Amino acid sequence: xxxxxxxxxxxxxxxxxxxxxxxxxxxxxxxxxxxxxxxxxxxxxxxxxxxxxxxxxxxxxxxxxxxxxxxxxxxxxxxxxxxxxxxxxxxxxxxxxxxxxxxxxxxxxxxxxxxxxxxxxxxxxxxxxxxxxxxxxxxxxxxxxxxxxxxxxxxxxxxxxxxxxxxxxxxxxxxxxxxxxxxxxxxxxxxxxxxxxxxxxxxxxxxxxxxxxxxxxxxxxxxxxxxxxxxxxxxxxxxxxxxxxxxxxxxxxxxxxxxxxxxxxxxxxxxxxxxxxxxxxxxxxxxxxxxxxxxxxxxxxxxxxxxxxxxxxxxxxxxxxxxxxxxxxxxxxxxxxxxxxxxxxxxxxxxxxxxxxxxxxxxxxxxxxxxxxxxxxxxxxxxxxxxxxxxxxxxxxxxxxxxxxxxxxxxxxxxxxxxxxxxxxxxxxxxxxxxxxxxxxxxxxxxxxxxxxxxxxxxxxxxxxxxxxxxxxxxxxxxxxxxxxxxxxxxxxxxxxxxxxxxxxxxxxxxxxxxxxxxxxxxxxxxxxxxxxxxxxxxxxxxxxxxxxxxxxxxxxxxxxxxxxxxxxxxxxxxxxxxxxxxxxxxxxxxxxxxxxxxxxxx
RNA sequence: GUCGCGGUAGCUCAAUUGGAUAGAGCAGUUGCCUUCUAAGCAACCGGUUAUGGGUUCGAUUCCCAUUCGCGACGCCA
Numbered sequence: 001x002x003x004x005x006x007x008x009x010x011x012x013x014x015x016x017x018x019x020x021x022x023x024x025x026x027x028x029x030x031x032x033x034x035x036x037x038x039x040x041x042x043x044x045x046x047x048x049x050x051x052x053x054x055x056x057x058x059x060x061x062x063x064x065x066x067x068x069x070x071x072x073x074x075x076x077x078x079x080x081x082x083x084x085x086x087x088x089x090x091x092x093x094x095x096x097x098x099x100x101x102x103x104x105x106x107x108x109x110x111x112x113x114x115x116x117x118x119x120x121x122x123x124x125x126x127x128x129x130x131x132x133x134x135x136x137x138x139x140x141x142x143x144x145x146x147x148x149x150x151x152x153x154x155x156x157x158x159x160x161x162x163x164x165x166x167x168x169x170x171x172x173x174x175x176x177x178x179x180x181x182x183x184x185x186x187x188x189x190x191x192x193x194x195x196x197x198x199x200x201x202x203x204x205x206x207x208x209x210x211x212x213x214x215x216x217x218x219x220x221x222x223x224x225x226x227x228x229x230x231x232x233x234x235x236x237x238x239x240x241x242x243x244x245x246x247x248x249x250x251x252x253x254x255x256x257x258x259x260x261x262x263x264x265x266x267x268x269x270x271x272x273x274x275x276x277x278x279x280x281x282x283x284x285x286x287x288x289x290x291x292x293x294x295x296x297x298x299x300x301x302x303x304x305x306x307x308x309x310x311x312x313x314x315x316x317x318x319x320x321x322x323x324x325x326x327x328x329x330x331x332x333x334x335x336x337x338x339x340x341x342x343x344x345x346x347x348x349x350x351x352x353x354x355x356x357x358x359x360x361x362x363x364x365x366x367x368x369x370x371x372x373x374x375x376x377x378x379x380x381x382x383x384x385x386x387x388x389x390x391x392x393x394x395x396x397x398x399x400x401x402x403x404x405x406x407x408x409x410x411x412x413x414x415x416x417x418x419x420x421x422x423x424x425x426x427x428x429x430x431x432x433x434x435x436x437x438x439x440x441x442x443x444x445x446x447x448x449x450x451x452x453x454x455x456x457x458x459x460x461x462x463x464x465x466x467x468x469x470x471x472x473x474x475x476x477x478x479x480x481x482x483x484x485x486x487x488x489x490x491x492x493x494x495x496x497x498x499x500x501x502x503x504x505x506x507x508x509x510x511x512x513x514x515x516x517x518x519x520x521x522x523x524x525x526x527x528x529x530x531x532x533x534x535x536x537x538x539x540x541x542x543x544x545x546x547x548x549x550x551x552x553x554x555x556x557x558x559x560x561x562x563x564x565x566x567x568x569x570x571x572x573x574x575x576x577x578x579x580x581x582x583x584x585x586x587x588x589x590x591x592x593x594x595x596x597x598x599x600x601x602x603x
Numbered sequence: 604g605u606c607g608c609g610g611u612a613g614c615u616c617a618a619u620u621g622g623a624u625a626g627a628g629c630a631g632u633u634g635c636c637u638u639c640u641a642a643g644c645a646a647c648c649g650g651u652u653a654u655g656g657g658u659u660c661g662a663u664u665c666c667c668a669u670u671c672g673c674g675a676c677g678c679c680a
Contacts, residue, residue: 031619034626044622047660057660088623088660125680166679280680306678317606323678330680360607360675384608387674394673420642430642441628442616446609447673454615459642460628461616468642476639519619531617534627545635545644571639581639603642 001099002108003515006079007041010093013076014043017067021060023049032512036505039084039092040100046089057089065091097499103511104583110152110514117153118276118345119145121353122260125162126252127171128397129207130259132450133355133388135405138263139439139596140385140526141353146594147521147529156275156345157268160337161256163249164281165330167210169231170217172241174209175248191247200406203255206248207397214398228325235284235327259405264432264596276344278337284328286336290372291321291328299371311364319364334365338376349379351524356384356445383524386447403450409435412456419458422603429598430464436597437463441530461534463597466588469537471603473585476549480573499576502543506580509536513587517594526595533591540584549577 011028018025025045033042046061053060062085068076069083082094121141124134141157149155162168179191194202216223233241260273268275291307294300300307305324309331311317321332328336341350354362362382370377388395395402413431416422422430438456439448449455458464499507512532520528551572592599 029622031622033623034619035623038623042623047622050660086623090623123680162680304677308677315606317676319676320678325678327678329678333680354680356608357674358680361680363607389673416642446616449615451615454629457615457629462628462642464642465628468640472640472643479639515619523620527617528619531627538627541643542645544639548639550639603640 001079001103002106003103003511004518006095006099006103007515009075009079010041013068013071013073014045014064014091016071017064018045018049020067020071021049021053021063023052025049033090033092036508038086038090039082040095040508041093043091043093044089046085046091050089058085058087061085061089061091097504097507100507100511104507105579107586108514110150110517113152115153115349116156116345116347117148117349117351118156118158118341118347119148119351119353120158120160120278120341121145122256123160123162123354124252124256125165125167126249127168127206128210128252129203129402130256130405131388131395131397132403132405132408133395135263135408135435136388136439136448137353137355137385138260138265139436140383140444142263142265142596143440143526143529143594144351144353144383144521144524146596147517147526150517150594151521156347157265157273158276158278158341159274160278160280160283161253162280164231164234164279164284166227166231167214168245169227169234170213171206171210171248172213172234172245173216173223173227173230174211174213175206175244176241177212178205178209191244199251199255199258202251206252207402211398211400232325232327235281262409262432263436264598276341278340280333283333283336283340286340287328287332287334288322288336290335290339291332294372299368309364309368311367314367316364316367317360319361321368331361331365331368335369335372338369338380339373342376347379349381350376351381351383353383353385355387356447357387359384381524383444385444388448388450391449391451403452408452408456411452415456416458416464420603426600426603429600430458430467430603433463433467433592433597434458435463436595437466437530440526440595441534443527444525464603466533466537466592466597467600468603469540470585470588470592470599471601472544473540473581473588474601476578476581477585480550480578483571500547502539502546503576503580506536506539506543506584509539510580510583510587513591529591529594533588533595536584536587536591540581543577543580547574547577549574549581 007030011030014028014030015025018028025048028043028045030041030043033039046064047057049060050057065083065085072080079095079099080093081096084092084094086092119141121144122134122138124130145155145157175191194205213223213227217227218224230241234245257273261267265273267273291300295302295307300309300321302308306320307322308318308320311319319331320329321335322328338350341347359382362384366377366380366382369380390401390403392401409431412434413427416430416434417424417427420427420430434456441461442448509532516529516532520526551574589599
């Protein structure tokens, strides 16, 4: 029996019991109490009915309890150990230990649903750097994708990249200037000379060009005009800059793939990390067409030479979709993107992960989409994640106040290496886990204030803590595997009864794993899974520190050679604890896989 | 100015969507390695949940006001 079935059984039993009182309720809330001494499940129905029935909640709770006892089915009797009515009017349920055990040991897998979900995330822009905001989006998006895969859905990953637009023309303008000042001759050849340099250096160069263009755009009227003109040229594939443009674009895209692989994304059939790549250059054509079509139908309006969506009519902002130069803005492109995605993969749900700074835009966008294609609008969900900020404020590529993803990963890796003297490969894995966990562990909506040294923790509630705990469980198992041992507590029936408080507490955490996955996925909240895994690891470490899995006193060591990894032949193993250890390891491993945290053998 | 989001321990964050005694980590103090990995464990310290009212059996959570911070508010994404 799964956790879900168990909960359903208790809920329906309560439902029946309540019905006996002649009242009907729309739903029964059944939760795990925070405090373990309040049982495994808790119901507040008596308090909710108190007003309606004009009776004391305790009284109601007691009669419900009596009805439960009278109505009980064999299933129910099998599951429930004890029911209690407490103070304000809670009805608390204790599950038989045997069942807790069964649920914990069972490897629950969610059945395939056939539901098709597309998740769009990361969305870095070619010609600009991949900063820690992209790192955040990638980490969150990948975990959301994995959570939905675990739930049995068919998931596709999408990445939408801005290969046209003002930021590109600013970069190109910067490149033109930089390449000119180096030498004369063919611009593209000058750029290609950089090919000898590492990809990282070339990307850095592009970033600098952007900063240059962006700064001049604001300072220099002439530069501004040139950049605006360039923007149009890029849209029109003007042959003067096309070659240059393609070179830079290719470098960027290659570079992004390298980072995705470093972050542990799996390669797809196309040999890349995302299933689908969308570009603004393509979306803009579709978007233009759609907006123009619906301009005639009166959904959009002309105003001051631009095409706008009158959001004010619907209590939202009015936004420009096609600017006065005839070019589509972000909003129009997004309108083009939705049907393009649907053509590739006829999804039931489209999840779009972006920074929360565009939350307001998205509301407008969704309103416009609902008038154009209501069925697509219904299938679309926008998740705005918090922005990554530096202690001194917002990041800005223009002023160079940017922390790139690679820099962060490298620095953390270095710190791990220095602090713990671990080898290169291990340090990399620990560093990646530390960075990702730091981004995943808090709620998705809030901004993340990034402060190196404070933000990325290697101990306490951190990625390495989970890795370390997993290593501990594996270490016990290897030790046992290499050894002949006797198992104590062979008697299965007695096993459930004699659990000490640490064992019981671990068991009560273990069986909840599938519930946590479900609620993390349903709420788009990876932090729920982080919280759970951390709690589990803490409980395991407490248990581990307090109790022996392999009996110490039975260890026979060769008298002359008391090395720590000698044979443990003759050691006795507590089977209950062994199972708890195995299970903890499994859950940790699975959970870390969903969070996409690398696993290490030793630390 | 209008709209949206937020304010929880010195710092960074939780709190099962209205539940029981508001919990962790970091920082600080103190113990624990000849015993399955000390990136660990235990203990202490730390709170008028921004402020004031309201709704009810019950509020960090919902409503109103005040205040502070961030974002958006017509041609960037």
